[in-house]
Structures are given as structure tokens and as C-alpha cells.
Amino acid sequence: MDIFPVRRQVEWTILGSGCIEITLDKNLSKIETKVARIFGAPTFVRRPMDKMNSALWILMDGTRNVRTIMKEMDAQFNEAISPVEERVSNSIAQFVELGLVSLTSKKGGFDWDIGGSVV
Secondary structure, three states: OOOEEEEOOOEEEEOOOOOEEEEEEOOOOHHHHHHHHHHOOOOEEEEEOOHHHHHHHHHOEOOOOHHHHHHHHHHHHHHHHOOHHHHHHHHHHHHHHOOOEEEEOOOOOOOOOOOOEEO
16 A cells, blocks of 8 residues: 655745745643743744755655655665665654654545745
8 A cells, every 4th residue: 555645734934945944833821822922932933854854845745655755765865865764764754743744545635735935
């Protein structure tokens, strides 16, 4: 069975360096939200990715299965990503654990916006 990783609907941008930055809302309680508002603290956090995870993020658009993603990552990063199966599998698992990626058994099997923007 093929597995197709797909980005969840989160805010992300491509930085000038070509790396991806994800913006996540902080899960603040009501009191924390009021304190943040009083002190002007942000209610979100920006998480920049390295080049490899940025490339993986772009590839996880629901149109490529894991096997295809591994081939593309291996072609792009060669020895730097070796062993590609382990590195890509672990990264996808972390994205899933963080709620940033979903796995589907059907190509294009999602109904949310996966887009981003370029900064």
C-alpha cells in the first residue's frame, strides 16, 4: 500500500534562503493570552527548518508517495542524507507527531489548503 504524506493546513513561508519557516499558534490559556496582550508578547512561534526538511516539506504535497519522496530526496542530497530511508521516515514521523503532516493512502486524498507564500 502506498502512503502519501500531505502538509496540514498551517501557515508557512519560503524564506529568501530557500528554507521553510512554519508559524504556529501558541496554545495559551485565557490568562496567558491576557498577559501576552498586556505585555505585547507574541501568541505564535516561528520555526525555521534546515534545507533538507524544507525540501521534504515541499515534496509532501499529497501527490508523491513515500517511496517517490525518498528517491527525490536522495537525488537532491546524495550522501548528505544517507541512509535516506531512515532519515526521511524519521522526519515524516516527526512532522506527523507534531500535527504538521497527515498520511493518506490515496493520492490527493485531502480537502484542505496546503499552500504557503514566499518572503
